[in-house]
Structure formats: structure tokens, C-alpha cells
Amino acid sequence: MTETITPVGADWRAWQASWDRQQEWYMPDREERFRVMLDMVEATVGDAPRVLDLACGTGTISDRLLTRFPGATSTGVDLDPALLTIARGHFANEPRAEFVTADLRDPDWAGKLPHASYDAVLTATALHWLNSDALATLYGQVAGVLRDGGVFMNADHMPDPSTPRINAAERTFRKARQERERSAGVQDWVDWWQAVAADEVLGGPAAERFKIFNNPSTDNNDHDGNDEPLAWHVTTLRAAGFAEVRPVWCSATDSLVLGLK
Template sequence: MMTAADTSRHGGAGRHWRAWQDSWDRQQEYYLPDREERFRVMIDLVEACVGTEPLVLDLACGTGSLTGRVLRRLPGARCVGVDVDPALLAIAHGHFAGEDRAAFVTADLRDPGWTRALPHGRYDAVLTATSLHWLNPEPLAALYGQLAGLVGDGGVLLNADHMPDPTTPRLNEAERALRHRRRTARPEGVLDWTRWWDAARADPTLADAVARRDAIHGTHADGDPRPPHWHAETLRAAGFAESRTVWRSVTDAVVLALK
């Protein structure tokens, strides 16, 4: 892990923030081995539905992992990332400094007025990954209603998240146990969730942001993950014309909604 003390001898701030971005991606892939496959499906369907030059809202964007992949795959795209986490946004701002196709704003999705922070009123696509499961069903349904108002006609929303099917509890538990067994063999140099945040707290460039992040996330709800059909039905009720699962594993899924 590169810290502030390493910045001068490793080529400056750009490499420092790139190191944090790469470390975040490796940590996430440790928990989600099929993460890149989800991203590929999502971006494929953005291109299929709205073309190669979309205006994209990266919802609960974190460090901008998904934004970066959209911009690499679709050079004509523009992305606006929104998150409430000051530490992850610090990495996003640092990593994408000088990239005029990417912008990042701070907003709390629990705040009914969060959309006022956005620089645009309509988007061709809204993407979110592994983020909304901490919202309980009622506030998530309300958020879907807000997003329906942000997506232009013909636009698309894609949510990739933990969406277990409660009708298969034994299968869900067998898959969970397998994942946990495989995590005991963590690759060298890859930090788990706890160690990653400990490293961020130890970096002077992130310590203050992590302290603010800890205060914010101490109030977050635990959430109540819902199955894919709930998301599809709720998105249609929110005002989308079509919605269904477009990718799934045993306990995770990508649900698409078309305006």
C-alpha cells in the first residue's frame, strides 16, 4: 500500500491515488470474484440501450471503480459519481483529477433532497453496484421513484447487488459457506475490508476523511436485501416501462429497468 510518505519517490500524487484505487478494487474482488463480469454486463447494456456517448449517473460511486470502466469502454461517455463517503470520494477525486469526463459530488441518498446536488437534471443511464442493499425496502422504493424522474425516456437503470432468493435457504447457505472457505486463501498483498480501512486511517492523506466517514456510517441502517423480482416489480411501479434480471449468481443479481 502506498502512503503519503511514498508519494515523492513513486511519481507524485497521481500514483498515490491510483495505488489506493487499485487496492480498493483488489479488496472488492476478494469478496466478489465475478465483479468484472457484472461490470461488463452493465456497460454492454448501457451501450445497447443508449449508445456510446451516454451521460451516466454512478450512484453510490465509492472510489469511482464503475466510472473508470465506463470511460474506458465508452470514450464518448460522461459520468457523474455521487456518494456520501468522504474517504472513498477523496480517492475518486484524486484518481480522476484532470479527467474532464468525470465529476463527483457529495450527497446522502437518505436525504429526500439529495438530487439537488446533481449537476444535471436528466441522465441516459443510472448505474449502481454493491451499494443499495443497506437501504430498507421502503426508502429503497422511494429512491427508485426519484431515479425514475432522473432517467430520460429510453434511458436505463442497472442495479448490481446482493439479492438473495429467500425460497432457497439451503442453496444460499451452501454458496455462502463455499465463499467463506475460499476467502481463507487471500492472495498476498490483498487487504480484507477491516485491514483496508485500517490502512486508510494510517495514511495522513485519508485519516481525516476516514474519521468523518466513520461518523456518517455509524448511523446507516443494516438494510434488508430483497430478491430480484422485488426490485423489478418495484422499479416498474416507480415508473419504468420494463424491468427484469439480466445477470445473476446464486445470491447476487443485476436488475435492469428501462424507462
């Protein structure tokens, strides 16, 4: 884990880096899942894809996509005003990236996209915020914006309740590592949002964000959420119209599930 990064104002690169460090506190294998995701993009739809970065946040996937593939383009979609402010600032001089504000719970969210179809739809550590019914609906909508032969990938928490002893051992190990890193000054989710809220540039977008999702420093119940295992995602994606579905990467707690239309 690298040192804490303290961004200020419109230093968008620093904000992007600080977001990455905060997320890595939860997922030290985060870059590995992105590498596999982009490997599978190239394997299935080539090295110049039109990509929808779903629930894009600060544009983490888009950043890695456009760095690896000079011929790629990306549309990021999210509802969070603060994260989108960072994304739009970070990619202000990148013509291959565009961003759309939309609520994925809105039945008409896909109508706000600038393109009718995409080669790939990618998302990571975001859709667990939706409850199971909403996520099943979203999977069907994702199939609708993919071209035939297009690929969808979701890297997220997909726990396995059938292995309680393994789960407990992993949790104990993870919590001990996180406590050591917190003692060294690494930011967690609440710390990061407090820094955003206190910033003179991002404070306004953060206040708007807290109206939508609540403030994580005062309310941890800012989403319905789902806790579905990998098998649920495979079954639900197949029911949504994907011809082939399987995991292509996993950790002790997370999986990267791929659906080919």
C-alpha cells in the first residue's frame, strides 16, 4: 500500500490517485481484476472497443482502458455529482472519454447515452449498492445496450455462504491488515469523503452527493444493497439474454463475472 495522497482543489490527478488508494485499502488486488477485465475485452471484442463504463465513479476503468487501448472510446455513466466532477476534470483534455449523469434505477437511464450500442459494458465494485431486484432489471437493460457479440463484465463482492470457516479466516486476516494500514494513516471510505466535503472545490458537489446518497460519515445505511453469490449473477445474466456467462477471475471475497451476448 502506498502512502496517503492529500489532494487539494482542482488537482484532478491527485483526487483520482487518492480515490485509488482508498479503494485499495479494501481491495489490495484491485489492479489485478482490472488487468483481467481488459484482457478479456481484448480477447472478445478487440483492442479498439466502444465501452460503457457503468457506475463509473471517478473513471477508474476508463483511465485504464484508454491508457491500454489508444483506439478505445469510453462513456462513463454515474449519478454521484462529486465523483463525476473528479472524472470530468481528470478527462477534460481526453476526447475519447465522455460522461453522462444518470440514475441506473431510472427505467430510462439508457436513453441518456450518446450511443445506441456498445462493444463492452464494464463495471467494478459498484452494483452491490443496488438491491437484487434492481440489479436483475439492470442486467436486462445492459443486454439491451450491447451489440450482438458484445461483452459485459462486473467485478464485485460475490460472497459464498457455503464456506463459513474460510470466510471467517479471510475476514480476520483482512481486518488485521486494514487495522495496520489505518494506523499508518491510510484513508478509509469515511475519511475520504470527509476530505472531499472539506475541499473548497469539491465541497459543493459533495453536498449534492450527500442529498442523494446520504453522508457516509453520519449514516452508513445509504443503500439497499445485495449480497448475492456468484451463482446468482450467472443465472440472472443468462436469464437476461447472455448466451455465455462465467467467472474469469476471483479472490477470496470477489468475482469478475463475464457475460457474452
